[in-house]
Amino acid sequence: MTGDPGALSTYYPTLLRYVAVAAGIAVVMFVVYRLLRRFGIKHEPATGFTLVLPWILGFLIFTVFPIGLSFYLSFTEYDILWDRPRQLEDSLFNYKRALSVKIVELPEGERPIQVLGTMEGPTPETVRYRELDRFTLGDKTYLIGATDGYFLKGVWLTLRYAVISVPLGMLGALAVALLLNQNIRGVGFWRTLYYLPAVLPAAAVALLWFWLFAPNSGLINWFLSPLYEFLGVGRPGWFTDENLVLPSFIIMGMWGIFGANTVILLAGLKNIPKDLYEAASIDGAGNWKKFRHVTIPMLSPALFYNLVTNLIGALTVFTQQAFIPTDRQDGWFVNWFIYNEAFNFGRMGYASALGWMLAVVIILLTLLVFRSSAAWVFYEGARQEGGA
Amino acid sequence: MTTKTQSLRTTETMQEDPYAARARFAGIVRKIMIYFFLLVGAAIILIPFFWMLSTSLKTESQLFTYPPEWIPEPLQLNNYVDAWAQLNRIAPGLTFTRIIGNTLFITVLAMFAEMFSAAIVAYGFARFRWKGRDLVFFIMLSTMMIPGTLTRVPAFLIWRELGLLNTYDPLTVPAWFAWGPAYIFLLRQFFLTIPRDMEDAATVDGANTIQIFFYVMLPLVKPAFLAIGVLSFQGNWNNFEGPLIYLNTTQMFPLVLAISFFQQSLSLEAPKWHYMMAMATMMAAPILLLFFMAQRYFIEGLTVGAVKG
Numbered sequence: 001m002t003g004d005p006g007a008l009s010t011y012y013p014t015l016l017r018y019v020a021v022a023a024g025i026a027v028v029m030f031v032v033y034r035l036l037r038r039f040g041i042k043h044e045p046a047t048g049f050t051l052v053l054p055w056i057l058g059f060l061i062f063t064v065f066p067i068g069l070s071f072y073l074s075f076t077e078y079d080i081l082w083d084r085p086r087q088l089e090d091s092l093f094n095y096k097r098a099l100s101v102k103i104v105e106l107p108e109g110e111r112p113i114q115v116l117g118t119m120e121g122p123t124p125e126t127v128r129y130r131e132l133d134r135f136t137l138g139d140k141t142y143l144i145g146a147t148d149g150y151f152l153k154g155v156w157l158t159l160r161y162a163v164i165s166v167p168l169g170m171l172g173a174l175a176v177a178l179l180l181n182q183n184i185r186g187v188g189f190w191r192t193l194y195y196l197p198a199v200l201p202a203a204a205v206a207l208l209w210f211w212l213f214a215p216n217s218g219l220i221n222w223f224l225s226p227l228y229e230f231l232g233v234g235r236p237g238w239f240t241d242e243n244l245v246l247p248s249f250i251i252m253g254m255w256g257i258f259g260a261n262t263v264i265l266l267a268g269l270k271n272i273p274k275d276l277y278e279a280a281s282i283d284g285a286g287n288w289k290k291f292r293h294v295t296i297p298m299l300s301p302a303l304f305y306n307l308v309t310n311l312i313g314a315l316t317v318f319t320q321q322a323f324i325p326t327d328r329q330d331g332w333f334v335n336w337f338i339y340n341e342a343f344n345f346g347r348m349g350y351a352s353a354l355g356w357m358l359a360v361v362i363i364l365l366t367l368l369v370f371r372s373s374a375a376w377v378f379y380e381g382a383r384q385e386g387g388a
Numbered sequence: 389m390t391t392k393t394q395s396l397r398t399t400e401t402m403q404e405d406p407y408a409a410r411a412r413f414a415g416i417v418r419k420i421m422i423y424f425f426l427l428v429g430a431a432i433i434l435i436p437f438f439w440m441l442s443t444s445l446k447t448e449s450q451l452f453t454y455p456p457e458w459i460p461e462p463l464q465l466n467n468y469v470d471a472w473a474q475l476n477r478i479a480p481g482l483t484f485t486r487i488i489g490n491t492l493f494i495t496v497l498a499m500f501a502e503m504f505s506a507a508i509v510a511y512g513f514a515r516f517r518w519k520g521r522d523l524v525f526f527i528m529l530s531t532m533m534i535p536g537t538l539t540r541v542p543a544f545l546i547w548r549e550l551g552l553l554n555t556y557d558p559l560t561v562p563a564w565f566a567w568g569p570a571y572i573f574l575l576r577q578f579f580l581t582i583p584r585d586m587e588d589a590a591t592v593d594g595a596n597t598i599q600i601f602f603y604v605m606l607p608l609v610k611p612a613f614l615a616i617g618v619l620s621f622q623g624n625w626n627n628f629e630g631p632l633i634y635l636n637t638t639q640m641f642p643l644v645l646a647i648s649f650f651q652q653s654l655s656l657e658a659p660k661w662h663y664m665m666a667m668a669t670m671m672a673a674p675i676l677l678l679f680f681m682a683q684r685y686f687i688e689g690l691t692v693g694a695v696k697g
Contacts, residue, residue: 004480004639005640006481007486007639010555010556010637011493013555014497014555014560014561017557017561018501018561018564021561025564025565044518045516045518046518047516047597048512048515048516049512049516049518051508051516052513052521053512054505054508054509054565054566055509055528055565055566055572058564059527059528059531059565061562061565062539062543062565062567063531063534065542065546066538066539066542066543067539067542069545070539070541070542073542176429179422179426184419190430192680192683193430193433193434194429194430194433195686195687196437196679197433199675199679200676201626201644201668201671201675202626203626203644203647203648203668203671204440204668204669204672207647207664207665207668208440208665208668211439211443211659211661211665212436214659214661217451217452219456222454222455255433255436259433260690263690263691264691267691312532312535316535316536316537319628319629322648323651334537338540339537339540339629339632339633342541342544348545351541352541352542354537355537355538355540358535358537358538359534359537363533
């Protein structure tokens, strides 16, 4: 750590550049507007385009260019200390390293083996297949080896987290929203209360739950201790127990996202016109039919919105994992894993490849949800933006 | 008044009709069930909050008493000062005021630029017809799918090329480029609801686009503008990833990074939960306060995208 530079000397240069960039954008907008007008474009389109220009510039500088660069870097080796990336002889090496899996038979009577084989690498360090898991088939035991088992474990953890926590979070929030919609007194009060966890900073939530789940003096183990005694089991280690890492994260995640989902669904419920229910009653629909054929379709845009945001959120967990240092052996959430590859181990090229794989998975899943939305999301009236 | 007359009417009918009595009883049971579930939910939410507060007021030895003490005796209000003093000891110059200053510097600069640029861009999308507008708007919404993971490494390299690592620039300056698609979307939805006559009248009066934007349009979308203001404040105040990547000098750390630093350096072997809960409470307090003061805007910002779009 370097010495203290003093507060003002760290604020002042940034402030200067902050103002300069704002002025620069204003000048660019002005010039572009003038140019457009000179080329005979009318006032309205010229103004509209000019106003959107800041976003277009930002998109090119901070999204398009980095995405392209990251694509290029994913085929290179690039230590954080180097000036330039180094071309890989096998350009797909980073991707192979992340995904290579090998299954070998456990030789009988041998000592447990550590290295199941090697993969040709571009660097002096050979890339080894290490044991990831083992399984028995018939009377033989097989070992599954991977060149980056930690990454695969992270992927496995993240996917399971998303698959379990997203539906749970949506169903739970739907139940609470329906409760709050039952003409109860002080809806505003309850809504505020249920939204509170979503307001708490993710860092604070993570620390709080890390403490609640503490194995020896945590509140949850104290609260459940009669149950443990009854079952005759010891206190579980939660975040320190390889089998309970995932449930612990799911419980914590539920607590955090519940409120936001509920508030969105409640707003959706309040938006459903009462006469739809009356019409359904006249047609002889019971409570279940009303729920199935009025509430769910009318609520589907809100459910859809929750599904998309929760899915992306679940696949990019970062802060929670940063404040809850679980064992890397048990899997780290991929977003945090990739951050560590890049900035702790300095493997920028490798991290770019991993980042690309995560992005592709997220985009594919989101598109899948969007495609399916045509079948189950109901938009009242004609909408210009459709699925967007 | 209406509830009173209703209940009177039910009593009347009750005497005549035994079915009504049963229905009323079922209604009461249902109400009780609803409130029971709501209270269980409230307990699940509030107990952790209370535990956070309670822990932050304990001594180190009280952390491990069994059964746990809910209201520590005496209240260790000192924790709120001592935690930062401990941190200051290992990082000279990193006082509490300095940390708050750093956090506010980042938050206010980023928030202001974010709000302002989002409003301008949203206005351009909502009110002017130009070729390719809908396509650009669609692309903008699609960028919400791109995870930060993908642009993290190259963005870091760009800032390194510019020689601006370990400055506040990466956390504040790009906010001028309207980096929040969700905010643009939210504001655009609001701009769309404003009748065109407003601008037409102003144009007749000889106002130009800039004047119309500042004096007519912006005041009209004030609720949405404040909604993205509170969301942006919350987002930047809580932002952990950005500072973690770009800031090295301990003295420049904002709150969240200071807490992380405390956890990594002073609380690793024997967790100092009382200090960490005090710090977490202090980090959460301004956000909770803002939430209670501007709740309407939080809810508005949260729901408009989901319900109206």
